[in-house]
Amino acid sequence: MKKLLFIDCCLRGRESRTKKIADAFLENVSGYEIETISLSDEAASGRLKPNLGADADRRNELLESGDMTDPMFDYAKxxxxxxxxxxxxxxxxxxxxxxxxIYCEQLAVCGITFRYEGEKSVGMCRAEKAMYISTVGGYAGLIDQGEEYAKALFEMFGIKDFDAIRAEGLDIWGADVDGIMKVKAGEGEMKAKNF
Ligand SMILES: Cc1cc2nc3c(=O)[nH]c(=O)nc-3n(C[C@H](O)[C@H](O)[C@H](O)COP(=O)(O)O)c2cc1C
Structure with missing residues (x-):
């Protein structure tokens, strides 16, 4: 069965509005086995950490030698x-x-998620589509730098079809939070059908 990787960066657990919209989306996707990676669990366990000092040196040595068997490359794989x-x-x-x-830095492994052909980087990932779900207390403005970053990085990895669901204005005094959430969960349900 085909695999859908759900990257859960909702750090407020069950209280997370972002997670509620993601659940509405995932419950309506069919034909995929869903594999979830919780970034808070990964970070809490110490597996997910930035590339610093000795870790960075080791990573560079392994990449130079072409040895991709170390577990540090598992996220990218x-x-x-x-x-x-x-x-x-x-x-x-x-x-x-x-x-x-930090997770994205672990994904960016030359030889696994992308490679160079001359000066040009070429994506190596299997996925054709990505969905980025977020919620915003106020308004992200004309450019949502979170969304734009994910879009650019995933394109570098070869994923060209990028879509997003963004619920805004949730922390604004007097906001109809239930109404906004209902509309965005509905958008999630609808977009999941063609994902
Ligand atoms: C550490 C932190 C930083 C935040 N920064 C912003 C911000 O820059 N702009 C904004 O409009 N809302 C900001 N918010 C509000 C969140 O975007 C909003 O509450 C969102 O719905 C939280 O998602 P969640 O319910 O999934 O945790 C921030 C919230 C936290 C906890």
Whole structure:
């Protein structure tokens, strides 16, 4: 069965509005086995961490030697092998929580998610489509830097069909939170049907 990788960056657990919209989307996707990676669990366990010091040196040595068997490359392999990608991340400080960037740095492995042909980078991921789900307390503005970053990175990995669901204005005083959530969960249900 084809695999859908759900990247869960909803750090408030059950309280997360982003997660509620993601659930509405995922419940309506059919034909895929859903594999979930919880970035808060990965970070809490110590598996997901930034490339620093000795880790960075080791990573560079392994990449230079072409040895991709180390578990540090498992995130990139899992992502590259998925048929569909769904990310859910709240809008934090004009983009997304830092743990999502740390995860993205683990995905960017030359030889697994992309490679170079001359000076040109070429995507190596199997997925044709990605969905990015977020919620915003106020308004993201003309450019949502979280969404745009994910779109650009996934395109570099070879995923050209990128779509997003964004619920905005949820923390604004007097906002009809239930109404906004209902509309966006509905958008999730609808978009899931053609995903
Ligand atoms: C650390 C943090 C940073 C945030 N930064 C922003 C921001 O820059 N702009 C904004 O409009 N809302 C911001 N918010 C509000 C969230 O975007 C909003 O509450 C969102 O719905 C949270 O998603 P969740 O319910 O899935 O956790 C921030 C919230 C937190 C906790």
């Amino acid at each position: 899992q992502f590259a092998a998925a048929d569909r990608i769904v990310c859910a991340a709240p809008f934090w400080d004009l983009s997304f929580p830092a743990v999502f960037k």
